Amino acid sequence: MQPHPDQLAALVAIVEHGTFDAAARHLHVTPSAVSQRIRALESAAGRVLVQRTTPCRPTEAGQTLLRLARQTRLLYDEARDALGDSRDDSGGVPLDLAVAVSADSLATWFRPVMSDVATWSGTTLRLHVEDQAHTAALLRRGDVLAAVTSEPTPVQGCVVEPLGVLRYRPVAAPDFAERWRVGRGHDWARMPVVVFNEKDDLQHDLLAGRVGRGGPPPVVHRVPTSDDFREAVRRGLGWGMLPDPQALPDLAEGRVVSLLTRGHVDVRLFWQRWRLDSLALGTLTDVVRAAAREGLRRPPASP
Template identity: 50%
Template sequence: MDVDLAHLRALSAAVSEGTLEAAARALHVTPSAVSQRLRALEVATGRVLLVRSKPVRVTESGEVLLRLARQVELLADETLAELDAGSGQHQSLPIAVNADSLGTWVLPALAPLSAAPAGAGPCFDLHRDDEAHTAGLLRAGTVVAAITTDPDPVAGCTVTRLGAMRYRPMAAPAFARRWFPEGVTPEALGAAPVVLFDRKDDLQHRYLRQRLPAPAHPPVHHVPSTADFLTAVRLGMGWGMLPELQAHPVQDGDHVLDVDPSGAIDVALYWQQWKLRSPALDRVAQAVIQAARTCLVQ
């Protein structure tokens, strides 16, 4: 099977931009040309690669070709940068990161790389998702690396254990006095309001399953922002599982309490990346792994 690079670029652009028309604008060709290239790629592979919806959706076979397309783009960017370091071209690295890592330790790890001399550092395209779902972005070819809870390597990827983020059930002092005057009893946990990050967030209910003999349905607030989640807990809207890295006082009188010191939950994290000799990606991996060894529970 011969795969044309222009056809791979059309596939990558269609998925990135969402429509064939937008892909055409990004590639400076007509929508008809994009459609013809995609069709030629499907004929060459004998597979349907895209569902022509809005936005387009990549099929399982398309995910395999999309990974190849993104790998080719990464290698081409690095080659062009090596040939002409002063061209002003910036390499973009799409990486999937869970919200709590993004809000605590990952950005300090990546910042020195972006501050490389003469703009030589990569540009980061960070995709935020739940740590249990980031591997799906890697599998789909959307990102070149991911911080994930999945210890099994995605096809074509390597995996390195980073450590564990430790979460503790925390609440504002006034909230704890009102709802947990006798501690986190089953009755109190069944009634006390709880803050969830989003509908993928299972940490609070995981803690409840460990502590309660039967399922509970307490009032729930959804606050889909790492900083605002912490603020919601500090303001007494509910209790929530906060990372130890985030649960320290911000200022005098503005703090949270660990309402159950024996109730910590460790979430193991892994770094997965393409099996591709990429100096830029290797530098990112080294920075992330070193930071994890300092910040996470080993």
């Protein structure tokens, strides 16, 4: 099959805007025209591509074509940009760069990437915040063109490269640590803990090594933003794993103390991106590499 660009654009618009009507408004066509394009695309593919739910969602086959659609859009946008057509500083169609990144990375070493992209004319950066263990799923669905991930195996159609290591340390407010002290250690089985969300296993993995797989402590607080998670730990709500860019300044200032003298967890991060000959994607990759060199630890040498 050879999908028409208008059909692919309709598929992207439906998924990104949720309904056929909203997609029609975005594309400046009638809802009937959007329906006809999707029916023609589904007829050519021989299967349903869009679940007519609220919001609309792509089927598994639709996700495959969605990746193609977004890749096609990126290359068309770059071609228009190179020809000086349809996009300038005063308006027009921006070049769309969708990237998945974890909240901790976004709050720390990734921030210089935003500073750099801010200088790019006519470019939209769309960040999808997701745990680094789950960002690869967004690549598989075609939701993003690149991702900071802890998954070293490339998604089909992608290339992967190591970025570095983000080190986490178990810390707590000084008063909190003293309150839960038992001898020369702490009461890990009962000490309240702060987690980011239901996908955050850093604290539970550390606990498993201290008290076994007996389940979480009685009190588990959930604070789902990186800066507020850090503040919750500093205010004594519970102990938590803070990344070094946040933990080290707080340790130096006495805002928190380390609960383990040598305890830390190193999370290896990778950059996965579509395998496309795209100038914008290549430039973004260079910027991410530079930020990682400055903000992440070097990965250990292979034996």
